Amino acid sequence: xxxxxxxxxxxxxxxxxxxxxxxxxxxxxxxxxxxxxxxxxxxxxxxxxxxxxxxxxxxxxxxxxxxxxxxxxxxxxxxxxxxxxxxxxxxxxxxxxxxxxxxxx
Numbered sequence: 001x002x003x004x005x006x007x008x009x010x011x012x013x014x015x016x017x018x019x020x021x022x023x024x025x026x027x028x029x030x031x032x033x034x035x036x037x038x039x040x041x042x043x044x045x046x047x048x049x050x051x052x053x054x055x056x057x058x059x060x061x062x063x064x065x066x067x068x069x070x071x072x073x074x075x076x077x078x079x080x081x082x083x084x085x086x087x088x089x090x091x092x093x094x095x096x097x098x099x100x101x102x103x104x105x
Contacts, residue, residue: 056089
C-alpha cells in the first residue's frame with residue numbers, strides 16, 4: 001500500500017546584485033527607484049522571507065584574494081571587469097512542501 005505524505009522543508013535563495021558601472025564611488029539610486037525597492041524589501045521582511053541583506057563597498061575599496069595551492073595573492077581594487085562584481089545581496093528563506101510517496105504495509 002502506498003501512503004502519500006507531505007514534508008515541510010526550507011529552501012534558501014541567495015540573490016546577488018551586480019555592481020554595474022559604479023566601480024569608483026557608489027551613487028544613490030533615483031528617489032522613486034529607492035522608494036519602490038524599500039517597499040518591496042519591507043513586504044519581504046514582513047513575510048519573513050529576508051534573513052539577511054546588505055550592500056557591499058564599491059570596488060575601489062575592494063580586494064580579491066587569488067588562491068594557487070598554498071600561495072595567496074591579494075589584489076586591490078578598483079577592478080576593470082565590473083560585470084564580475086557584486087554590489088549587494090539578499091538571503092531569502094522559503095517554506096516549501098514536498099509531496100512524497102512512501103510504501104507502507
